[in-house]
Amino acid sequence: MRDSSLKRSLGVDLTRSIKESRVLLVGAGGIGCELLKNLVLTGFGEIHIIDLDTIDLSNLNRQFLFRHEHIKKSKALVAKEVAQKFRPDAKLEAYHANIMDPQFNISWFGSFTVVFNALDNLAARRYVNKMCLRANVPLIESGTMGFNGQVQVIKKSETECYDCNPKETPKSFPVCTIRSTPSQAIHCIVWAKSFLVPELFGNSENEAEEVDNSENAENANEIEELRKEALEFRVLRESIGTEEGHQKVFDKVFRADIERLRGMEDMWKSRKAPELLDSSQLREQSASIDSGISTKDQKVWSLAENFAVFKDSFNRLSQRLKELRASTPSDQTPPILTFDKDDEDTLDFVAATANLRAAIFHIESNSKFEIKRMAGNIIPAIATTNAMTAGLCVLQAFKVFQNDLAHAKTVFLERSGMRAINSESLNPPNPDCSTCSFVQTRVEVDPESATLEHLVGVLENDLGYKEGTSIAFGDVLIYDPDFDDNLGKKFSHFGITNESVLTVIDENTEDTRMPLEVLILERAEASSTDTDPAKLLEVFEIPLKPKKPSQPSPEMSRLSLDPAATDRSSVIGKRKREGEDEDGERSPGGSGEHNAKRAASRPAIDTDTSGPIVLDDDDEEGIITLDD
Numbered sequence: 060m061r062d063s064s065l066k067r068s069l070g071v072d073l074t075r076s077i078k079e080s081r082v083l084l085v086g087a088g089g090i091g092c093e094l095l096k097n098l099v100l101t102g103f104g105e106i107h108i109i110d111l112d113t114i115d116l117s118n119l120n121r122q123f124l125f126r127h128e129h130i131k132k133s134k135a136l137v138a139k140e141v142a143q144k145f146r147p148d149a150k151l152e153a154y155h156a157n158i159m160d161p162q163f164n165i166s167w168f169g170s171f172t173v174v175f176n177a178l179d180n181l182a183a184r185r186y187v188n189k190m191c192l193r194a195n196v197p198l199i200e201s202g203t204m205g206f207n208g209q210v211q212v213i214k215k216s217e218t219e220c221y222d223c224n225p226k227e228t229p230k231s232f233p234v235c236t237i238r239s240t241p242s243q244a245i246h247c248i249v250w251a252k253s254f255l256v257p258e259l260f261g262n263s264e265n266e267a268e269e270v271d272n273s274e275n276a277e278n279a280n281e282i283e284e285l286r287k288e289a290l291e292f293r294v295l296r297e298s299i300g301t302e303e304g305h306q307k308v309f310d311k312v313f314r315a316d317i318e319r320l321r322g323m324e325d326m327w328k329s330r331k332a333p334e335l336l337d338s339s340q341l342r343e344q345s346a347s348i349d350s351g352i353s354t355k356d357q358k359v360w361s362l363a364e365n366f367a368v369f370k371d372s373f374n375r376l377s378q379r380l381k382e383l384r385a386s387t388p389s390d391q392t393p394p395i396l397t398f399d400k401d402d403e404d405t406l407d408f409v410a411a412t413a414n415l416r417a418a419i420f421h422i423e424s425n426s427k428f429e430i431k432r433m434a435g436n437i438i439p440a441i442a443t444t445n446a447m448t449a450g451l452c453v454l455q456a457f458k459v460f461q462n463d464l465a466h467a468k469t470v471f472l473e474r475s476g477m478r479a480i481n482s483e484s485l486n487p488p489n490p491d492c493s494t495c496s497f498v499q500t501r502v503e504v505d506p507e508s509a510t511l512e513h514l515v516g517v518l519e520n521d522l523g524y525k526e527g528t529s530i531a532f533g534d535v536l537i538y539d540p541d542f543d544d545n546l547g548k549k550f551s552h553f554g555i556t557n558e559s560v561l562t563v564i565d566e567n568t569e570d571t572r573m574p575l576e577v578l579i580l581e582r583a584e585a586s587s588t589d590t591d592p593a594k595l596l597e598v599f600e601i602p603l604k605p606k607k608p609s610q611p612s613p614e615m616s617r618l619s620l621d622p623a624a625t626d627r628s629s630v631i632g633k634r635k636r637e638g639e640d641e642d643g644e645r646s647p648g649g650s651g652e653h654n655a656k657r658a659a660s661r662p663a664i665d666t667d668t669s670g671p672i673v674l675d676d677d678d679e680e681g682i683i684t685l686d687d
């Protein structure tokens with residue numbers, strides 16, 4: 060947009076703030092591409108883009124900065140290159156990296172005016188949330204799932220953070236259901252994807268989170284049996300790449316293992332026992348099937364077709380692994396293959412083996428297309444939702460630049476109801492949130508001479524801590540009054556270096572102080588005349604923890620920004636909170652004409668939960684949430 064038009068629509072001050080800003084965009088995927096275009100065209104001063112991934116064919120339908128020739132190239136670098144053409148004088152910086160890498164430390168985060176999250180997984184979102192809180196940088200968090208979208212403004216001490224509303228933990232399946240008694244197609248898909256593929260081509264020890272391995276008295280025997288069974292895979296792995304490899308796999312997983320299961324009669328008293336497949340018949344029938352069958356992804360394959368795809372994809376994967384092994388030096392970690400919904404070979408293998416297993420357990424088969432959706436935990440991403448969400452992110456950033464959080468909103472895009480866009484005012488931090496309920500300070504240390512005792516001295520003398528103080532570095536407790544063995548040790552002993560964060564907890568039950576995060580800054584020798592081994596950089600009074608912790612009520616649960624952490628009902632039916640009017644907007648003033656008007660246009664809350672299984676879009680955390 061031209062400068063003069065921008066000034067006319069946004070005003071001189073906001074235009075100036077935008078031009079002088081330095082912003083970080085985390086994620087150059089669906090929302091990220093849209094957001095980058097908005098940021099560049101609005102004239103944001105300096106834009107840094109980070110993404111760890113490369114471009115995939117499946118991204119092209121909505122990540123409009125990318126073209127066919129960009130496949131396999133870095134998302135961040137290509138996004139920068141393409142967006143640069145929109146405004147050649149824009150200052151853009153791209154990083155092909157993981158935002159959780161230690162090089163992106165607190166001071167780096169602190170160098171931005173605002174951070175935009177356009178991520179697809181809980182772990183990275185929570186990490187950026189934490190870093191922005193520590194660096195005291197405002198964060199605009201966003202996420203979409205199908206037609207639903209959400210934008211949240213987060214500012215330390217002023218608003219809720221990403222973790223203030225607990226996210227639901229993803230559903231997992233008991234190991235026995237997956238390995239012995241599947242009753243739904245999804246159980247067979249999880250078996251193929253999270254058990255069979257890693258056993259044959261990957262790290263068998265690293266079982267997926269989807270499988271709950273916890274033992275109890277009832278299943279102890281079965282778990283033991285399963286362990287034995289897993290050992291047999293070692294032998295199988297050795298036959299990978301040989302002519303008869305696929306036959307050996309078939310004989311084990313679709314014959315011997317099933318016979319063993321059939322022998323556990325108690326298991327089949329209340330369920331139908333699995334039936335063996337006629338392997339010689341399948342082999343015969345599949346001989347005339349063209350390998351092109353695997354491209355027919357909308358068709359539900361016959362048993363023989365599944366057998367043909369199983370054999371063909373197994374051979375393709377074995378060949379790949381063999382070549383990888385041959386080209387990997389022996390002193391390096393042996394290569395593995397992992398399931399990826401966009402990798403045709405692994406997808407074919409998962410589709411065919413899941414369907415063969417389904418037939419054995421009297422479960423319906425599915426097309427490869429459907430299995431891809433279920434195994435990849437996909438909710439179709441909708442370009443329009445991403446575009447609208449990205450636009451809302453920029454509008455909320457304007458409120459941050461204007462220092463007007465009172466008018467910033469958490470915005471919801473919803474398909475149901477009269478209004479596509481609903482919003483609510485920002486809520487104050489949840490005092491029980493362990494992520495954002497802390498105060499911060501900085502302590503400068505001389506790395507050569509400072510010990511933990513010097514830090515304890517600073518806490519006691521400068522900040523008034525007395526007994527009952529504990530200090531932790533990450534998850535490790537390094538000091539408390541009953542554990543003072545470490546007092547004489549230097550920081551380097553614990554791996555504490557420049558920009559490490561220590562947590563100080565006041566254990567007193569009366570007048571307990573808020574948790575304190577201490578940022579350790581190593582003093583550069585030459586630049587300082589200080590002689591104190593440890594010196595507090597800000598002296599202040601640590602506020603007390605609020606006395607009566609207010610439990611967040613279940614009514615407060617809302618659309619989680621991470622599809623992995625949400626269930627369908629919370630996505631569709633955003634529940635009202637106290638003081639909300641019918642549009643879901645907070646209205647402290649209550650009633651009046653304004654509200655009466657809005658009540659007339661209230662959105663109908665969609666309570667239909669009969670729709671498809673809700674699945675997470677993230678491979679790493681790949682968790683499947685089912686409507687029962």
Ligand SMILES: Nc1ncnc2c1ncn2[C@@H]1O[C@H](COP(=O)(O)OP(=O)(O)OP(=O)(O)O)[C@@H](O)[C@H]1O
Binds near residue numbers: 111156158
């Ligand atoms: N830790 C991380 N550091 C940097 N970038 C990340 C990190 N985690 C996720 N991302 C990036 O965030 C982006 C999220 O975009 P999006 O939700 O559109 O996912 P996608 O992987 O592009 O799409 P799909 O999964 O549907 O193929 C992805 O490009 C992903 O690589």
Ligand SMILES: [Zn+2]
Binds near residue numbers: 495
């Ligand atoms: Zn919080």
